[in-house]
Amino acid sequence: MEFDGTTFALEIINFLVLVWLLQHFLYKPVTTVIAQRQAGIEKTLADAQATQNEADVLKCQYDNRTAEWEQEKAQTRQQLQQEMDAERARLMTVLQASLDEERNKLRAIEQRRNLEQRQRLEEEARAEGGRFAASLLSRLACSELEERIRGVLLEDMPHLPDQQLQALRTAGQRDGVNISSAYSLDEAQRAGLNQALDHLLGRPVACTFKHAPELMAGLRLSMGSWMLRASLLDELHFFAEAQHADAKR
């Protein structure tokens, strides 16, 4: 345990020199680079924070925009729904009207078909009635009935309207009279008939007689464009035409 003054003094100097050397070559460079790195880290953190803030702002804007879009979408959807409802209602109205029109049209067609069916049935019934009447009358037809019809004709002819009588006179005098009968007329009957026509037409006319069994019973007088029908066949035709006209009405 020795104490040396020279060593003591030199060690003090040595230590102070070492402090300066380490300060110059160690502490200062190391603390400087640590400070620079720390500054770089802080700058990076600041940049990251700024980026984070910017991202937060953008996210906030995005969220707001998304919310606005959602609201607009909801409004648009609601508006579209209303338009769809209105369009559906309109189409339903149009469809209902079309259905009503179609239903009316079908009803009219059905009515017309029924009417036509009824008319056809009536026509068939009339035809059947006509055939039945014709069959019945053909069995009832006889010369006596024809004579009776001839008497009725001669009885009714003077009661024709004057204008018609005048036209008959003109036609009879010009073209003569063609007389068709279901039964053959004898001379007396022909003479009586000729005499009655002469009296009705006001002068003698030429009469031509013809046998027409299809008339069943009765006569048919033809004077030019005029024709007087007084037979069962013509009556049946008149009956059928009258029924047909009634059915059309």
Next chain:
Amino acid sequence: MASSSSFITEVFHIGPLFITNTVIVTWGIMLALTAAAWTVTRGIRLRPGRWQVVVEGIVAAIEDAVRTVLPDHYRQVMPFIATLWIFIAAANLVSLIPGLRSPTGDLSLTAGLAILVFLAVHWYGLRSHGLKSYLRHYLQPNPILLPFHLISEITRTVALAVRLFGNIFSLQMAALLVLLVAGFLAPVPVLMLHIIEAVVQAYIFGMLALIYVAGAIQSQQLKHSQEKE
């Protein structure tokens, strides 16, 4: 660890100045530390290499320790305290190299370091508070305590020097005696203890110096704080 290197010897002299092996080893340590620092820091980069990481870790750890005790003045005090830690640790561990002895086993060196700590305490105290304000703390809390303050200043400086010298010198002596008595491999546990003791003693010396300096700097701060409150 030759017996001839375990004692203080005069290597050469320059006139009246006798250069001992303590001073020579100290110069070697200074040269090695400076060369290592220069080697590492000449290519220092923001992206550190392996050795730069080690050096930055050491410096950052020392700086954190100083900042913990002196948050406001750590930049002024850190070079002194850090150099104490690094130099004493290196000086304590240098005896692990065969043929060399720890310069901290020389009372002249530990006394010089203790005197430097003593001067540094007052230097930082005066810089922080001024002469009157600094000297006034010796009269706190009562002037009657002034002799005890003065005795404390002297004794703690002596304690610093003697504690380091005694521990390192005794370690070297113990290792030498074990080697002489037990043979070649027996001192290995003692040398391992030497490593721990070397680091611990360096830490104790530097930490005590830091506490003394902090006490000098903060001696009036508590009173100022109380007066402000």
